[in-house]
Amino acid sequence: MKLVETAIPDVKLIEPKVFGDQRGFFMETFRTDWFKQHCANVDFVQDNHSKSSHGILRGLHYQLEHTQGKLVRVTAGKVFDVAVDMRKxxxxxxxxxxxxxxxxxxxxxxxxxxxxxxxYVMSESAEFVYKCTDYYHPQSEVSLAYDDTSLNITWPFSSASNNANQFAKPSTSDKDASGFSFNEAPTFE
Incomplete structure (x- = not known):
């Protein structure tokens, strides 16, 4: 596996080696010793798998208690995946x-x-798989507004019409549509 440093040093992009031929492919997607040496000394306790349609935006989520680290990947389709540092x-x-x-x-x-x-799902649909370092705890989940202007995230939203300057609003849950602004959101120390 190849480790790619990002603009936020604690966030890591991992590019597995894919071995393929006319029969298909093989790749190693996770190995504890490699991950602990190159990314973080954590243990994973829960795996999740979701499927979403084109134009769906899930997030931005985090938990104040039972805080989760996540190792994420896509098994079908394509997404634009975002991480925002909430540590003061x-x-x-x-x-x-x-x-x-x-x-x-x-x-x-x-x-x-x-x-x-x-x-954000860019393809017709996407299947998203992630390993978590703690269990899901809905009582402590927070939604951060995906469109907060102080964050200025450049989501690759699809065009709403033939006018390239107009973009379709993503489809979100009610909870995500009313997420906290960054300035009002609870943070970590």
């Missing part, structure tokens, strides 16, 4: 990174605890 003591507090993850490029993104995370 960090040099990159309030900064974000975003990467295209797809079944084709096989990339994975390590999003440590203390980050808000979300993704």
């Amino acid at each position: 003591s960090s040099n990159t507090f309030g900064q974000w990174v975003g990467y295209e993850l797809s079944a084709e490029n096989a990339r994975q993104l390590w999003v440590p605890a203390g980050f808000a995370h979300g993704f």
